[in-house]
Amino acid sequence: MINTDEPADRNARFADGGSFAGRKLMPTGGLTVIGCVDPRVDPTAVLGLELGEAAVIRNVGGRVTPATLATLDMLARVVRARTGGPGPRDNHYAxxxxxxxxxxxxxAFPDLxxxxxxxxxIDxxxxxxxxxxxxxxxxxxxxxxxxxxxxxVSGLVYDVATGLVDIVVPPARVEA
Incomplete structure (x- = not known):
């Protein structure tokens, strides 16, 4: 079992490497990934992302729920506050x-x-x-x-048995 000492030790090694230095708030890859909390499906590892390339939102099932939309709205407000505008038009949400x-x-728990x-x-x-x-x-x-x-916006499915990602919905620009 991993206790709090192990992550702290790992963090010290990370901090010694300095790869975090100079990173900006905005993802350099213009990508936001909405994924599942399942530990087998860490979006940064699965998609080969580097620190700072993407924002990652994780929840049960990786679903777009009202809470996910509220988080996206808050992120949009952070961007406006930080940049004074809506952010780049070429951002990608996966x-x-x-x-x-x-x-x-x-x-088995429909009420949940x-x-x-x-x-x-009914819905x-x-x-x-x-x-x-x-x-x-x-x-x-x-x-x-x-x-x-x-x-x-695009949609992907990761196969936990093969490690491969299938593109279910290719990237498409959101229309007005």
Whole structure:
């Protein structure tokens, strides 16, 4: 088991390397990834991202929920406060779901899922909790309706057995 001493020791080695120095608040790769908290699916490792290249939002299932949208809104406000504008139009938002996701185990608890997605029970099926590809499409569609025009949105599925990512929804610019 990893206790608090081990991460602190690892952090000291990280700090000694100095790779964090001079990093800016804005991701240098213009990428925001919405992914799952599953420890097998760390977006930075899975997508080969370097420190500072992407912002990463993680939750159960990597789903676009009302809480995710609130986080994205807060991030947009931070960008406006920091830069005085809406940020680059070529930013990219990627939804990253994965095989063998534990959220599918929660279908036995529809009340929990309706609360999580903030939908009435009758609308829960539209969230496609048990259909991985459909769930990616649902979440990308929500982002497309929510994010500002000009940014890109895409959807990916990571296979925990092979380590490979499939592009389910290729990057597309959000229209006005």
């Amino acid at each position: 939804v990253l779901h994965h095989t063998d996701c534990g959220i599918t185990d929660l279908t 899922l309706t609360d999580y997605f903030d939908v009435p029970a 829960l099926a539209a969230k496609a909790v048990t259909d991985l590809v459909a769930a990616v499409r649902v979440d990308v569609e929500i982002l497309g309706r929510t994010l500002r025009a000009g940014v890109f």
